Amino acid sequence: MTKLITDIKEMQALMNQYKLDGKTIGFVPTMGALHFGHQTLMKKAKAENDIVAISVFVNPTQFLPGEDFESYPRQIDKDVMTASAVDVDYVFHPSVEDMYPDLDRLPITLKVHEQAEVLEGVKRPGHFDGVVMVVNKLFNIVKPNKAYFGKKDAQQLAIIETMVENFNHDIEICGVDIVRQADGLAESSRNVYLTESERLEAPALYQSLQLAKSLFDQGERRSAILIDTIEKYLTEHTSGKIDEVEIYTYPSLKKAATIEEQVFISIAVKFSKARLIDNIIIK
8 A cells, every 4th residue: 555755754764674674665756747658667566676765745846936936736645646646655655845954055065067958957047956956865864775757857867877876876867768658759757738729739849759769760961951840830839939959979978970889869849838848869
């Protein structure tokens, strides 16, 4: 039975005891509004560890002024039920006040440099600083053997991998393939913001990436050609505003004019109330 834990010290004590008992811990950090994509991460954690814990915490330090922190979906009772359906052992749901006793001044912070100076980091300055701060805190509370992240947020995954290496966390970071709905739309908590007509258009993001990959498979290596193909497809098949279409090396996140090593193509489209992101890794 899944147990809800809200107290930091209680969670630490539980996880410490499991470690002393020789149990392995798998951890899935989330901001809640759990969907099938999250369940896929949990199932993988369940298959590879003795104990599985997830966090449900809408982290204020990764939201910029004017973003959807206040309106971000919060549904802890439903989230516990979703976690229970895949036999998660613990849902850790701390309060903002407990996680950040000094939120107004944040006496100690972390800073992401080059990897946050492209893509989402440019659009949302300071966002990844907040991400690495909360992930560090969660890692210190849960002390997992393995932590699971979706590849949909490829830039975030690359940054967390670098953070773990730089801060000597004894944790294996497991990237899990993007979970998609039947029509190709990547699972996301923000999909609920789409209108009915936008939801019908949204699969075009993945279709445009597939089109670019087909050109790559046919021998095209110029990034500009692939980007132009994606932008044209999105313009013709969605009413959303193209926010970005970029190609970067992975995991170093350097802009690639030509594709000579592993890269990921990242796209973002703004609809009326939702900004959807998607990507595909090309080797």
